[in-house]
Amino acid sequence: MAGVNIKIKGTSTGVTTAEDGSFTIDASENSILEISYVGYITQEVKTGTGNNLRIRLVPGDKNLDEVVVVGFGVQKKVNLTGAVDMVTAKQIESRPIANLGSGLQGLIPNLNITSANGRATSNPSFNIRGFTSINGGDPLIIVDNVPYTMDEVARINPNDVETVSVLKDAAAAIYGARGSFGVVLITTKKAKGNKLNVALNAMVGYRTIGKMPELVTDPYTVMDVKTEAGKPCITYTRSRCANMPKSVLLILAARSNAF
Numbered sequence: 001m002a003g004v005n006i007k008i009k010g011t012s013t014g015v016t017t018a019e020d021g022s023f024t025i026d027a028s029e030n031s032i033l034e035i036s037y038v039g040y041i042t043q044e045v046k047t048g049t050g051n052n053l054r055i056r057l058v059p060g061d062k063n064l065d066e067v068v069v070v071g072f073g074v075q076k077k078v079n080l081t082g083a084v085d086m087v088t089a090k091q092i093e094s095r096p097i098a099n100l101g102s103g104l105q106g107l108i109p110n111l112n113i114t115s116a117n118g119r120a121t122s123n124p125s126f127n128i129r130g131f132t133s134i135n136g137g138d139p140l141i142i143v144d145n146v147p148y149t150m151d152e153v154a155r156i157n158p159n160d161v162e163t164v165s166v167l168k169d170a171a172a173a174i175y176g177a178r179g180s181f182g183v184v185l186i187t188t189k190k191a192k193g194n195k196l197n198v199a200l201n202a203m204v205g206y207r208t209i210g211k212m213p214e215l216v217t218d219p220y221t222v223m224d225v226k227t228e229a230g231k232p233c234i235t236y237t238r239s240r241c242a243n244m245p246k247s248v249l250l251i252l253a254a255r256s257n258a259f
Contacts, residue, residue, distance in 0.1 A: 004017040166184055
């Protein structure tokens with residue numbers, strides 16, 4: 001395999017393989033060689049007394065932290081910061097959420113997530129950079145290379161999500177017309193060999209009243225508070241009566257005495 005990067009660990013000395021996969025590097029005995037290639041798992045090989053090494057690379061998943069697949073090749077993620085954004089499981093697990101949509105709110109720029117109500121069973125809706133059509137603008141959601149709907153995404157356990165990437169503008173062009181409103185790529189966690197991982201998350205909540213009102217049992221204090229509360233009304237009534245003719249006041253007084 002041509003173009004494989006081979007580097008002595010801890011140094012800047014490195015070479016690339018030729019077209020037939022051969023390479024030559026000046027390394028001392030017991031040195032560690034780092035072998036890496038895009039799309040393959042990075043390996044470390046310890047040199048011995050012999051001059052010949054036979055190394056076989058193992059295919060692996062594309063790591064979005066290193067490169068981003070753009071259809072006809074790969075580019076470093078640092079060159080796509082304006083069109084691609086990504087969050088990892090660590091950012092999602094730290095939030096008390098009921099579904100994945102609630103956990104992504106505020107984490108990815110230009111990813112608008114709205115919910116019709118506060119119910120835990122409600123399905124949030126995704127939108128990237130606003131609505132650009134009168135018919136809406138829902139992005140294409142892909143979970144492990146399988147298209148998903150909004151309802152199906154709401155049923156995904158947030159603890160099973162490894163990474164969430166959002167492709168915008170030209171970065172989503174490889175998906176054609178279905179990706180015209182952007183693409184949301186969700187990668188779930190996969191089993192890792194020879195490792196036992198046990199995780200426990202617990203959340204506890206309680207409600208308390210912020211401030212209890214003080215109960216007033218003294219009758220004099222109660223009447224004094226009511227008098228102070230009614231002063232504006234009394235003042236307004238007196239000002240109205242002061243401008244009324246005496247005949248109108250007599251009629252009002254007669255009516256009040258009748259009741």
